[in-house]
Amino acid sequence: MRQEATSFSAAVGGSQRSPGRAGWLLLAPLIFWAVAFVVAPAVIMLVYSFLSRGTLGGVVLDFTLDNYRGVVDPVYLQIVVRSLIYAGITTVLCLVAGYPVAYLIGRADPRWRNLLLMAVMVPFWTSFLIRTYAWVTILKSEGLLNSILLQLQLIAEPLPMLYTPGAVVLGLVYTFLPFMILPIYSSVEKLDGALVEAALDLGAGPLRAFSRVIVPLTSPGIAAGVLLVFVPSLGIYAINDILGGGRVDMIGNIIENQVKGNARNQPFGAALGTTLLVSFAIIYWFVNRRQRATFS
Amino acid sequence: MTLVRRIFATWTGFVFVFFYLPIVILVLFSFNQSKLNIVWTGFTFEWYAALWHDTVLIRTLKNSLIVATATTAVSVVLGTAGAWLLHRYRYRASGTLETLVFLPMIVPEVILGVSLLILFVTIGLKLGYTTIVISHVTFCFPFVMAAVQARLAGLDPALEEAALDLGATPLQAFTKVLVPYLMPAIVSGALMSFTLSLDELIVTYFTASAGTRTLPLEIFGRVKKGLDPSLNAISTVFIGVTVLAVFLTEMLRRRNP
Amino acid sequence: MNRFVSLALAALASLLLSHAATAAEELNLFAWSEYVPQSVLDDFTKETKIQVNYESYASNEEMLAKLTSGAASYDLIQPSEYIIEAMAKEKLLVPLDHAKLPNLKNIGKEYWGQPHDPKLTYSVPYMQGTVGIAVNTEKIKTPVTGYVDVFTAKNKGRIVVLDDSLEVVTWAMATQGHGPADVTKANIEMTRPVLLQWLPLVKVYDSDSPKTALLNGDVDVGVIWSGEAAILIQEQGKKFAYVLPKEGAHMFIDSLAIPKGAEHVDTAHKFINYILRPEVSKKISEEFPYTNPNVEARKLLSPEERANAASYPPGNPKLETFRDIGPLAADVDKLFTDVKAKSGS
Secondary structure, eight states: OOOOOOSSSOOOSSOOBOOOHHHHHHHHHHHHHHIIIIIHHHHHHHHHTTSEEOTTSSEESOOOSHHHHHHTSHHHHHHHHHHHHHHHHHHHHHHHHHHHHHHHHHTSOHHHHHHHHHHHHGGGGSOHHHHHHHHHHHHSTTSHHHHHHHHTTSOSSOOOOTTSHHHHHHHHHHHHHHHHHHHHHHHHHTSOHHHHHHHHHSSSOHHHIIIIIIHHHTHHHHHHHHHHHHHHHHSOOHHHHHHTTTOSOOHHHHHHHHHHSTTOOHHHHHHHHHHHHHHHHHHHHHHHHHHHHHHO | OHHHHHHHHHHHHHHHHHHHHHHHHHHHHTTBSOTTSSSOOOBOOHHHHHHHHOHHHHHHHHHHHHHHHHHHHHHHHHHHHHHHHHHHBOOTTHHHHHHHHHHHHHSOHHHHHHHHHHHHHHHTOOSSHHHHHHHHHHHHHHHHHHHHHHHHHTOOHHHHHHHHHTTOOHHHIIIIIIHHHHHHHHHHHHHHHHHHHHHOOHHHHHHOOGGGOOHHHHHHHHHHHOOOHHHHHHHHHHHHHHHHHHHHHHHHHHHOO | OHHHHHHHHHHHHHHHHHHHHHHHTEEEEEEETTSSOHHHHHHHHHHHOOEEEEEEESSHHHHHHHHHTTSSOOSEEOOOHHHHHHHHHTTOBOOOOGGGOGGGGGBOGGGTTOTTOTTOSSEEEEEEEEEEEEEETTTOOSOOOSHHHHSSGGGTTOEEEOSOHHHHHHHHHHHTTOOGGGOOHHHHHHTHHHHHHHGGGEEEEOSSOTHHHHHHTSOSEEEEEHHHHHHHHHHHGGGEEEEOOTTOEEEEEEEEEOBTTOSOHHHHHHHHHHHTSHHHHHHHHHHSOSBOSBHHHHHTSOHHHHHOTTTSOOSOOOEEOOOOOTTHHHHHHHHHHHHHHHHOO
């Protein structure tokens, strides 16, 4: 019987049946939701992106391609590039920092696993705004870190840590690290213990064991983590605003500016949004296909 | 092997320090006397006392809890049903459907918020609880669905067959065999859903109304004026409650494995 | 038959009455996020039993976006002067019934005859302020009199400015001799070299709470809202000084107005009249030390409050309000975004 993988997790077993009328009927709510709240808003945004801005920033029914010309304008492209760089660095850092944590928790004694996971999640039950402002308190010129460094006489003058690109990356990594840890943990947890032991015992050394065996086996988790970190971090605007002193504008800030800010140009915001949405959809569909191919 | 473990454990320790440093700071500053929350001037409980009288903050907290609960309920139903249906039946459209379902999870919230607002305006739906819950569910239920799908992947099909063979009706097989099996995934998805909804700011900004302000929106508004320690206080209360809840559930779990 | 009719009428009457009762119970206020003290709202509710739903925004454009999207209905908004001009042009504001606003007489004479709403047809001034230079006098000893003194190489990395393209570009235009009434495509573009020189020197862009960077010691000088500077002076006294740039400063008038489509127009008038009471207005001034347009309320302020140079600037500074510049707002924003991106990191 032909088997079809359903997502990152491979479908196991051959009990997949052809859906009868009941099957389709039961699926109807899901289809309705997807159409009503994913497809419809996207279509409307697409339509808006071809309209013109009204005097007060709304839309008027004047068809135009100006908004898309704006998307490829060098002024905005430089910001797109910058966003890609920041998102990329954040993703790499999250991966490097998060993998060991996910691995440790995944292979830990079941008694401690849940507690460790909760320990990862608990900070994220506070408002992300307040967490980000707490970093301001830590990083500013008269803040915690500088005070400690000055006390220990490691520096003579306060270091300008806040309102720098570094601070923005710190804030991004802080916000998105759990989104990398959790999917990888999920993959690690499913690893066959014997396989891992074998890889590490057969004299290859931990580095090769990891790179040749363990990491590839956890690739679904890594892929999920990368998607969950890279893509949303492209669209943030609050973290870089607060920690970057408003100097590090990203795509999210531009879009926000068109809709809520000085520019009053909703159609342009819609055009940027549509472009991003289509790019994400393509990336996601592509990654999904590769995962399905690997696991069917 | 133990060397690797030890290195990873030390690293994890650092990561946890990293995670909790701002939390410790914000808890500490909730006891700070200075209103401007910039330098430490003295110890006080006044911000916690102020919370009690802060009707606006409490009202928004209530709104957030209502929204989060509704969101989680709908997300669990949609996510579990969706995951099970896609696992059970071979739909031609499953790939496309999945992409559509998972897209809101990764799309930047600004875009999600703007497009949903435009949708609600176009169909004439007035902003309020309904619109907030709809927007939250849209990016929360994929998490439930993903968690349940992962769990279903490890399901032994013989289990369900056995139940049916032993005289259970399909509904009984579903509720007495499948759902208990899926429970850990449902719970983790529900937790994720609840957490995301509770802290959600950007999408909510676009889809809420004056009467249905949520806690993050209220905090956002106040934080603009300057970080009032009462906001630290409410965050500390939040953390305290969740840590307590976590401990209790762990205790319970250990008593009844 | 008669009984049926009278019953029906009674039912209808009670329905209408209950609707009227519920209609008067709420007021949807859409205002700046740091502008209406909760105590003022609570007192209003205590007195009138009307619940005030306070939703906030951080910029005029945010307010417009939400308003024009038609998704929510508001009874009162708090636009700045150039937005009132734009909205009045588009017929988006409900003309005020001055008969319902007896306390309007408390507003100072200088607020009548302003270009955006000369007869106060659509708006009632809520708070007035300026955008000027706040200086940490302990760090900067040389006199600061204008924008040129702020944006010098000496102050590199020690400056905070508002994250507002219209503001910053207008300041640059002022140094070239153009006022807010002369915004043209050419004049906007002419500011590019000025901005290219200024923006690399800026450390923080912040429209929400620019005083924070000054208080933190991360910056020594800034061009910020007068209310923020007033708080600096209140908190730290002589350490901070507020100077209105000699090239010309923005005077903004934030007013209360009723948008078209408001459900509770009468209640809105009631609220405006309530705000115009001197004792209420004084309470607002105490929390937000901008310039109070209510001359009766000014009389109730303490001597320190009246002496605060940021709230009540002495002398005769060059002040101008902003005008509605329509589609040129997009050009202003694009220039600002471009130079900011090239100057930042």
